[in-house]
Amino acid sequence: MKEEIVIAGFGGQGVLSMGKILAYAGLMNDLEVTWMPSYGPEQRGGTANVTVILSDKPISSPVLDAYDTAVVLNQQSLDKFESKVKPGGTLLYDPSGIHRLPERTDITVVPVDAVAATVELKNAKTYNMVLLGALLKHRPVVPIDAVLRGLKKTLPERHHHLIPLNEEAINKGMSIA
């Protein structure tokens, strides 16, 4: 098993932390993982992306030119990564972030209206967990309990009371995708 994933959007959308939680979930599930961020002055507003690889074998390159799955949250990211999804791969996108729809027909294209979901959840910060739920529905690379254990590992203890809310957001994402 090997899943090569890119998550891309604006800084501040939780792109890097979504990747981190996914990577930790892989770790909890005894997989090899790499997490390679675009780093730079892009904490808020700039474009940010992260490459996460989950594999049952040692991983060579943390840097890729083709992905099994792409999660794109704005137009720049869609423009950059749509062509880099492997044939037969999966592209998840947030329709509220883009004005040109994906055009590929040889991949599974999944719109995820995560913004609407966060309104229903009454918490905008659950945005990336909704997307993670949507991702895991189409690419069940790690079980939910591994994600929750990953969350426990990445969240500081003072935020552990938010884990049920995150679980709810992941389930919401699974139901809308």
Place this chain on the structure above:
Amino acid sequence: MKGNEAIAHAAIRYGFDGYFGYPITPQSEVLETLEAEMPWETTGMVVLQAESEVAAINMVYGGAAAGKAVMTSSSSPGVSLKQEGISYIAAAELPALIVNVMRGGPGLGTIQPSQADYFQATKGGGHGDYHLIVLSPATVQEMADFVGLGMDLAFKYRTPAMILADGIVGQMMEKIVLPPFRPRRTDEEVRRQCPWAATGRHGRDHRNVITSLEMDSPKMEENNLRFQRTYAEIEANEVRFQEYFTDDAEYLIVAFGSVARICLKAIEDAREKGCKIGMLRPITLWPFPKKEIERLSAQVKGILTVELNAGQMIEDVRLAAHDAVPVFHFGRMGGVIPNPNEITDALLSHFPDAKA
């Protein structure tokens, strides 16, 4: 955890006495992690943010002179600032660990990954005839492991060692097994291990004086000859490297650090198509695995070096290969990271026969 974080945790666990640094992207997490871990409350390790890189390396010089296990870390422009101090530490025959998480240069350049400090790290860097032991980590695990290895080699040969990493392996997260705790040496153990250190007389009839200055030329030449004997010993004993798919390789890639992993992916893909490509990854950039490249150059039809620079290690590869086979370079600069396909394309453009 991130490669930079691994370095910080490893420094505490390997029993370092002191870290002196100054923040610079992409290695600031080393200092940040050490400050968050607060080892001064557990192992007694000193962690200090100096007022500059120059101050930090001179604090390392001072700590090393007292036989302490000390280190500093920085990124390319900051490491340039440290060169005077590194030359002094080498001349005073002191153990120390310097970490360079390289970014694109020259000048302030960019904060993105690079390997353009290969010449600086392996050919001296500062003034005078000296070498650093240069370790090149490709994984987060090696970032941690080489903190211990670098320290041990530095003490074994009384010469500074450098971990020459880059922004990729500094910033990426991977699974890692941290080393077990090794207690810091007691003052008594330091005196026993480092009879040369400036730790007070303790009944000796002479004072230990640490200096790089020797105004008497014949004596300074003697010092240099002693340094060269040490370097020859290091070259004979400490060459480290890893080979991948070289058994039946017809073409060879030579790459170091994180870029070697991108090359490995390119090789895995090419091998699926039947291309017989192998790779040698130097782990010690100095001493350089000359003999191994010489051996492989008798076996393969061509060599491609892949580096995040304009072609620096290629000079050492060419010297080792003695023109037995053509040696070409592929690289990206200024913080641009090549993808695996670019590497395969570069190899095939120089060696069309490599195509199966």
